Amino acid sequence: MTAQAQKKDEPQFTPPNEQKLNDFMGQLVGDLGGTMTAAMVIIGDKLGLYKAIADGKPFTPAELAKRTNTAERYIREWLGNQAASGYIKYDAKTQTYSLPPEQSFALAQEGSPAFFAGAFQITAAMFAAIPKITENFKSGKGLDWCDHDHRLFEGTERFFRPGYAAHLVQDWIPSLEGVDAKLKAGAKVADIGCGFGASTIVMALAYPKSTFIGFDYHAPSIEAARERAKKAGVADRVKFEVAKSTDYPGKDYDFVCHFDCLHDMGDPSGAAKHVRETLKKDGTWMIVEPFAGDKVEDNLNPVGRIYYAASTTICVPASLAHNGPALGAQAGEGRLKDIVVTKGGFKKFRRATQTPFNLILEAKP
Template sequence: MRAADPQKLDALVGRLVGDVGASVTGALIVLGDQLGLYKAMADGKPVTSRQLAEKTGLKERYLREWLAGQASAGYVEYDEASDSFSLSPEQAMAFAEEDSPAFFAGAFEIVQSMWVDEPKVEEAFRSGSGLGWHEHSKCLFRGTERFFRPGYNAHLTAEWIPALDGVQAKLERGAVVADVGCGHGSSTILMAKAYPQSRFYGFDYHGPSIERAREEAQKAGVGDRIVFERASAKDFPEQKYDLVTMFDCLHDMGDPVGAGKHVRESLARDGSWMIVEPFAHDHLKDNLNPVGRIFYGASTMICTPASLSQEVGLGLGAQAGEMRLRKVAMDAGFSQFRRATETPFNMVFEVRG
């Protein structure tokens, strides 16, 4: 066994201390989010732990410790002179404002599901049987919707759809759209609100998510323009759609090529398939960065097990990259594939032909 380099060991331990701190703080973020503490502090006014207790009806001693932990992480501001805590405008955007493009609390619910479901994933590693999306804890479904919704709010109708060839004009005139793998329906609802002349169909194999999507559509006032149905990517009803969308879900499918073939059969003659996937380069070495770290972790605990639990079990993973996604589209029979636009977290592809 090689002798350890003391300096390298110190550096590694330093990183581990940071990671343990991040893991512990993640639990505190979920706790504060669930208890409504960030929203209670969203006005930015300084509060002592006692004042926050009066405001929320929670116990002061617990709040004192939580606030200290958040201040240690740099997620709330602390003023020693008044022994008070506050949220800066930036911290409020990240933790209290659900529609903010920087809202991050939902991401920690996804991380929570990884810890809760770790024994199930461990068994999948041993058996190779996979772990279906529906077999995860509820915090994954809720966290996924809350994490992705701010990005869709910021980019979907303002940037992504306009980057597609002629699609926005179709939607403005009146088109038929299928949102496949719609989850709680955030993307579907957003499109329905932006394009009132069009008709939308949301499909997901997860029954509870479809029920939630229907509720959210009614709350948003677009229930009359969206039909949510339980269906998989390979058997959703064919209607010669002008646009089929898949948001951050193609890599989760066991048979993405089969799904692509069904999309091709379901599109109108000049229809488009919009694929939104996690940002990734084609080679592993180029993904060894903070964003890749998050996506590879989620892929290990959620995405790859989901794919391996299904027929074919291709296991693309959340860092599939453009080359592999292009191959899926070509194998499904499409002739045109291009990257329409991108963000630091997503790639948007337009597939036709």
């Protein structure tokens, strides 16, 4: 082969624009910093470092190490990353650090509506799944929800619970036709794909006259949900059972909910039909789904970026593991309506409300 022929076969690349390249490299440096800092957040969360400095008072590395029974040399390095990230403030004059009130709210205060540390646990599970998911890209096979690293289960609860605590009783249920009044008077409620039962327990605490049952096919999650119900003091009115969305027991429910799980399911159409069969004629089905528009271009934003990544490693494989349609976390209202109305046989369907992270959909027979 001549040198000329070889050159001809080589791929021809368009030369980059220097300014655009610099801008993109800047973005990549920021993204890499964020990705690596995720590991630091997970360590800080696990060791209680944020909680130990939640009061916002200035501290030295030695003081934090002593307070948390950790090695000062590691703490100093960790603090360097956190200060460079803007998570913790550094005062060069006094050589002390402090956690600003907003960062404390998001990273140290477990009960706050903005608590975010749980989300980083999910990223740890996503990284742990990389070898399997990489193979799945080639084979097209799935990875069941139950076969993920355990940090996915706890991380999901800790990431979602603040949103449920802040919105579910205050905004979402009141946005549905007549449901708040029914729950106040005493209704029968089923929470399908309930995970650790965060949503079930939030509702049970708010509506003491109603009874609640949470179903999930992941037995360890149901165990965890039972423990949490006991701790919250609602175990007398809240039961948790292992069951699939397509054959959970009971009927004549006044209110059935799916929180962030319909799109994960192997048979979302079967799940919709089963809700129809188990719901009272005048009952309501609430479907809480990740916020998404119907078209790819609607979701090319920071929230869509997070959801597409989680969907690639968690939601799509979860459904494919059961030969499902793999709706994905960015299913959008149009595709969900098709499942609920066309496949499930529900007559009424509407978007009741929304948040930057969630769509709240209401369906009635």
